[in-house]
Amino acid sequence: MDKKIIFLSIIFSTIYFSACKTKKEEEKQINKPNIVIIYLDDLGYGDLSSYGATELQTPNIDALASGGIKFTNGYASSATCTPSRYALLTGVYPWRNKNAKILPGTAPLLIGTEQQTLPKLLKNKGYQTAIVGKWHLGLGTGVVNWNKRISPGPNEVGFDDSYILAATQDRVPTVYIKDGNVVGLDKNDSIEINYKENFEGEPTAISNPEMLTMKWHHGHNSSIVNGIPRIGYMKGGEAAKWSDIDMADHFLAKAQDYVKSHKKEPFFLYYAMQQPHVPRTPHPRFVGKSGMGPRGDVILEADFMVGEFIKTLEKEGILENTLIVFSSDNGPVLNDGYYDDAVEKVGNHDPKGGLRGGKYSIFEAGTRVPFIIYWKGKIKPQVSNALVCQIDLLASIADLVGAEEDLKDSENLLNTFLGQTEKGREHLIIEATSRTALREGNWIMIPPYKGKNYREAVGIEVGSFPYYQLYNLKEDKSQQNNLAKSKPEKLQEMIKTFEEIRGKKYGENSKDITFD
Ligand code: NG6
Ligand code: CA
Secondary structure (H helix, E strand, O other), X not given: OOHHHHHHHHHHHHHHHHHHHHHHHHHHHHHXXXXXXXXXXXXXXXXXXXXXXXXXXXXXXXXXXXXXXXXEEEEOOEOOHHHHHHHXXXXXXXXXXXXXXXXXXXXXXXXXXXXXXXXXXXXHXXXXXXEEEEOOOOOOOOOOOOOOOOOOOHHHOOOOEEEEEOOOOOEOOOEEEEOOEEOOOOOOOOOEEEOOOOOOOOOEOOOOHHHOOOEEOOOOOOEEEOOEEOEOEEEOOHHHXXXXXXXXXXHHHHHHHXXXXXXXXXXXXXXXXXXXXOOXXXXXXXXXXXXXXXXXXXXXXXXXXXXXXXXXXXHOOOHHHEEEEEEEOOOOOOOOOEEOOOOOOOOOOOOOOOOXXXXXXXXXXXXXXXXXXXXXXXXXXXXEEEEEXXXXXXXXXXXXXXXXXXXXXXXXXXXXXXXXXXXXOOEEXXXXXXXXXXXXXXXXXXXXXXXXXXXOOOOEEOOOOOOOEEEEOOOOOOOOOOOOOOOHHHHHHHHHHHHHHHOOOOOOOOOOOOOO
């Protein structure tokens, strides 16, 4: 070949490839915002002033809603915590995993270490990843020794850093765990946990009611920590026990520290707050602020924490380069096992925002939750009625950062999440304590289920009837008018779609949790 041609082709290919690189680099800049998921625990569709609450004000979360996209048909995959978190992090419907139920503090890790997860895919795209807050997806492989490094856990499914509470605030162990190690553990005071029986001589809510500062209503009568009776028995670990009233400040400080020390790289932070789950333990500066008792007070506390967190992003100069998702793992409940005035002081506040049911329920209030996406300067403020679910964040974020994922359940709704279209999912399967239903267009179809509908202990209708239910949610938001009989064609069409996804044996695994 002519030397000149070879020379020229080298020059051209160098120019060509360096041009490509520049474009890719450019894309990198655009497509790699920091990603933060702020996830509350049991916050209802009607618990924020931006979602219609009039009896309490949540200005900081409202600012995200009014400056971003407020979804009115945004769903958690489930009406309880563990399954919703499983769906959020794996993009897999929780009913595909028979163990995706509310887990005790001793449950093994629910997510397979080989499974794809949101933090893993982001890690592969150069992100630093972290969780601060509630985990509730199991730890270890069976029998956990809480005095050694606990593994596998969040760090083995994609999080570079983890600072968690293992299960729930009402379950033992009541300690923080950092990257698999109990924080502040005195090696001479080892921790033992048992969910079946107590350790000899250890006080419980039953044997020593005089030690309680909060009374239990149902469940929650095992070990006492900080005067609060919990689920499960715990011995030892005195120095490591958390302070309930400081938990919100504690997690905020961890989240802020993380942002400050990772502001130079793209990061993913899953900030999983504990409010307003029981036991509701507002810091004294929030006590009495809502006039609604501790449940209202901790919602105000959570709102304050969100405000402080956003201020940190702003101060560090990265707010414009951070995509923020705000949502809740399931709907609201007033009495979830403690006497804490939630029922007595709720007044005119409607945590369900006019929906039917609540936490644990296949009715709308179980899974339809506040769902906000905020990206300063990038997303045009709007209200979106698109049908979206937290399970879709995985596929959508994958697209945002240029990852290719072959997913069955998680749908790529990136354009919907960025406010470029109001087209959401065609349909969605929602789940509530093993019952599933089909949400499609304006409709929801709930198949027949065994078991009681009304659960006295929590004061909630779980949506269980021995016949089909069909509601038009656009006309009948509170699900009062069952159209199963008057709309047989619509019903049949939805049963067909439902059974195509769920199979005919959808009810087989449905096992109720105990409420009382
Ligand atoms: C239930 C608890 C409830 C709450 C829930 C989990 C009883 C009687 N009730 O079993 O208080 O802890 O589990 O909530 O123990 S969730 O939001 O984490 O799913
Ligand atoms: Ca929850």
